[in-house]
Amino acid sequence: MDNRQKEIDNLKDYKYGFTTDIENTRAPKGLNEDVIKFISNIKKEPRWMLDFRLKAYERFKQLKEPNWQKPKYPKIDYQDLYYYSAPKSMDDKPKSLDELDPKLLETYKKLGIPLQEQARLNGIAVDAVFDSVSVATTFREELTKQGIIFCPISEAIQNHPELVKKYLGSVIPTTDHFFATLNSAVFTDGSFAYIPEGVRCPMELSTYFRINASNTGQFERTLIIADKGSYVSYLEGCTAPMRDENQLHAANVELIALDDAEIKYSTVQNWYPGDKDGKGGIYNFVTKRGLCKGKNSKISWTQVETGSAITWKYPSCILKGDNSVGEFYSIAITNNHQKADTGTKMIHLGKNTKSKIISKGISAGFSDMTYRGLVDISSRASNSNNYTQCDSLLMGNKCGAHTVPYIKNKNSESNIAHEATTSKISDEQLHYCQQRGLSAEEAVSLIVNGFCKEVLQQLPMEFAVEAQKLVGISLEGSVG
């Protein structure tokens, strides 16, 4: 038990809160056509890509920032942000990892993501995104052998324009909502993965996002395409330094699953949540959407949300292909002054489509947590099924837990079932654990882990261990 206590003590403060002192290349401050051209230019993008961005920007100018969400935030001045920031050493792209700036390697090592392939035993291919650019992608050769493309999206635009052109914006169009459109206009980098027909990706693919520079918004874009009969499991992790100001992170993630393909997307989100008084922290306004385009396809989202000052996202599935399946497993934990408004959308369009939503919310301190979800079974989606379960756990009476499901059933042959509960950890449970020698905090951690188990077991092994620890740490100090 001592070791565990020590570990928790070590982690008590946000351990990823350091900054890397590295020279940056930045776009001029503000948002205008020139900045978009600057980004496009520095990425040496073809004309069609620039047109895509400008079209999105035109549309963005007409959009109003949404304000229906539960967590309110002070107005963001979009002209006071840097839309591009990259380590100077990346100006001439290093050919291999050996040429990479040692400072960057050091940073990722500190974060527990060694980029040198030999140092990695667990066999996860990583694409590391630092501020606005992807700095390294590991295990590329091995993946190429199987025909899998895994690279920064900026490279994919150069090398695989036919794929990018076909799929980019096909799930999240440039005419989408405010933040998604902003992303379409100014996205800087992100990951691209293509799994060819019939291939089962031999290792987990992973992106690691890091915001380092101050006053920067991070707008990355991820595009994953699983061709017929393929399978891929994808992991995403994120951290940021401790800063007093709020930083904006508005990413777009698009998943496309063709016939019989399966995509499993897992996120452990640990952006800097702000300090105890709610100062600073990341605004995590992310658009994630998956399209089950083909028959018998499957998309599954798993998320563990512990960080960010405000989390505002709804990873969604559009179940277009017949017999397609969408899943959403989520744990969201808010403490101190954190706020979260998260959930999912399951849009059933094809016949015999199934979806399952398991959401666990835990709020402590002064935090506020909302589950907001939509299940929409259209009139054509005969014989479809949805099951939703959202449970919330409250710790103390200064926090809030809310459930706002929207349920629409337009098909008489389809069934929707929804249940939700809100409760607290019972005194009996605590008493039982403490009687057997656990401290109050350990007892809470144990009970919470049990509460979250259904979701945690959906995570790939490496993540599950980390996530379990995170759950314990995030609730630190919330008992008593």
Add this chain to the structure above:
Amino acid sequence: MKEQLQKDFDNTIKNLSLSQKDIQVKKFYLDNFINRGFPNRREEDWKFSDLNQIIKKNIGELSFYSEYTSTNKIDTSVFVDGLEHNKIVFINGRIEKIDFDYEKKDQIEIVDQSESINELNINNSLSDLNNAFTNKSFKILVKKGYKLSKPLIIYHTTNSKIWSKNINLRLNFELAEDSSLRVIDLFNDTSEKNFLNIFYDFELKENAILKNYKVDKSENRNIKYLFNNIDQNKNSISETFIFSSGSNFFKSEINCNLKGEYSSAYVNGIFSLKDDKHHEIRTIINHLTENTISYQLIKSVLEDSSKAVYQGKIFVNSKAQKTDGYQLSNAILLHKDSEFNAKPELEIYADDVKCSHGSASGSLNEDSIFYLMSRGLNYHQSRELLINGFLLDVVEKITDSEIKNLIKNMIGIKE
């Protein structure tokens, strides 16, 4: 619509003897309504039912002035037989009769509030409309400790004398300590294409008991909005039952404030819809103090291209520890064009609470039909039996046995 509103407003005011100040207040609400118009889908609470569109499509232009100087003949055939009861009769929005013949006269006070303003504020332009145009309103006061011996039936009758009209009604009730009241709202419409905008306000003092049953059974093409505000003090109980079926469009809203400890609220509802009817029930239960209970059960049976919406919200503030809140909505969709939408919402700021909700929608269980058919019923009979059983569950929640039987007969549900 603006000119029409102004003109009708001036005509309405002319028939009332209001002070200049009161006219200003009414004018204020009129302007509010002119600014906001009928609620539309851009407002969260009207997301599933765009009233502006519904009125446009089904009625077109509305007129807001009602001639209330001449009396209407009361058609006694609509009165309920076999149950002695007190009556309030509305015909085309005009209050024709208030009689509490079965009660002790000194225990019930009927206050005419027509010549004064009583504002009811909810965040909704229909309350503005109601505040601006109601011209007869009464407050019914049940004195301390008095329990009415017979139920009160409120007849909402409309006939073919009116069309394309907006009617605004207001009734206020105050139940003093230890009193009790049973109210049945019966809707009988032979008119077409009118918009009825009805507001009730109930105040329940300590230990008061209110039982309110609303039955919208008769087939009609009217559009109705009904808002109930219920304020509850210590130990009070409110029970609301809604049978939502006959009107073209009907939205019932129940806003219940559990302000006193040990108060409890029960809301039970049935949607039984066919053709292209579109009905909604929206409930907001505010748990504002410790040890309060709420229970809601809504069941729907939807045929043809009908549409039912249930929006239920349980709000628990940080003082309201030991709250017990429960909400269940079930729907059976019988036709490929029918639609059920639900938004069961929990907003909770206290930790020692037990709150849950469930919602399920789907088709009739084929296995159950098979079971019944294998025992000799035909398909139609099996279906009827299953639906009957499904809805009986809600009717059984009615705590007053006399009224339970009345309603069972009225809506044709067998035991």
